[in-house]
Amino acid sequence: MKLETTAIQLRFVPLDRMLLHEEDDPYRVKRLEISLKHDGRLRNPPIVAEHGERYIVLDGATRTTALRAMGYRDVLVQIVDYYGETVQVSAWHHVLAGLPPNRLLAGLADVDGVTLQPVDPESACRMLATREIVASVLMRNGQWFAVLCEGDNNRRATLLCQMVAEYRGKTEVHRSVEADLPTLSKEYADLTAVIVFPSYSPAEITDIAINGAKVPMGITRHLVAGRALGLDIPLDMLSDSQTLEAKNAWLDDLIHKRLQANKIRLYQEPVFVFDE
Numbered sequence: 001m002k003l004e005t006t007a008i009q010l011r012f013v014p015l016d017r018m019l020l021h022e023e024d025d026p027y028r029v030k031r032l033e034i035s036l037k038h039d040g041r042l043r044n045p046p047i048v049a050e051h052g053e054r055y056i057v058l059d060g061a062t063r064t065t066a067l068r069a070m071g072y073r074d075v076l077v078q079i080v081d082y083y084g085e086t087v088q089v090s091a092w093h094h095v096l097a098g099l100p101p102n103r104l105l106a107g108l109a110d111v112d113g114v115t116l117q118p119v120d121p122e123s124a125c126r127m128l129a130t131r132e133i134v135a136s137v138l139m140r141n142g143q144w145f146a147v148l149c150e151g152d153n154n155r156r157a158t159l160l161c162q163m164v165a166e167y168r169g170k171t172e173v174h175r176s177v178e179a180d181l182p183t184l185s186k187e188y189a190d191l192t193a194v195i196v197f198p199s200y201s202p203a204e205i206t207d208i209a210i211n212g213a214k215v216p217m218g219i220t221r222h223l224v225a226g227r228a229l230g231l232d233i234p235l236d237m238l239s240d241s242q243t244l245e246a247k248n249a250w251l252d253d254l255i256h257k258r259l260q261a262n263k264i265r266l267y268q269e270p271v272f273v274f275d276e
Helices: 026-039 061-069 101-109 121-129 153-165 181-187 202-210 244-260
Strands: 010-014 018-020 047-051 054-059 074-079 087-091 093-097 114-119 135-139 144-149 172-176 191-196 220-224
Touching (some): 010 244, 018 061, 018 202, 026 061, 047 202, 054 061, 054 202, 054 220, 061 074, 074 244, 087 202, 101 114, 101 135, 101 191, 114 121, 114 153, 121 144, 144 153
Parallel strands (some): 018 054
Antiparallel strands (some): 047 054, 087 220, 093 191
8 A cells, every 4th residue: 555644644742732641650661761761762652632732642651751751842743533533442451460359349448539339240331331430340259349439530530540559569460451250360360350441432531631630551542543663763853952843844854755765564454563
């Protein structure tokens, strides 16, 4: 398939106009800072959606936070149509392993503003879909608990972060797109529970981001068709040594030359990538 430059929406934008919708992990941010300083390049741009003059980070919270901490003024991003067919939003679920069940339930119940209520599986799924609850907990023994809390989306997102903080760092946390207990129990011998999250809509994520709230890291899953990878942009291009206009002119020329040299490939089939 022949590619046109208009199919690749890459731009240098100010870092201070980036809005995060999820929390970041300070340890991952620090590791990335070290890696970026060593390599001197930004390999993959964050994925963003435009909102007025701001940019909502859909994927790349760690990169955005690390570059801010390193003092850069600008960042290279890939802009996507959040409401178009090329972006799909779903949820990651947290699979917890190695934590005593009673300790987990006690910790979650201790979060001020959160209530756990035993429910049957059908009710748990229905309440998640209708947003009556912010999450559900599936214990290894098959017992379901609904996680209830009051407030608007921003307040509920904050409480969800507090809830996740009760177990993150205290036990192994794995991500899964499914919440099938028999399958997960075979994969994780010491499985404690599965925290099941709802799929947020683009409108909900946008509202959370522009109001300064955040959801926990690793629960929103964005699948983006045509993701730009492997650009290897020198970090010097993110400094304040040039204007944004000059940087974007340089970028347009770079993309045009790579297209002319047939050095940009569009993969339409799923692939496995084994990084070194």
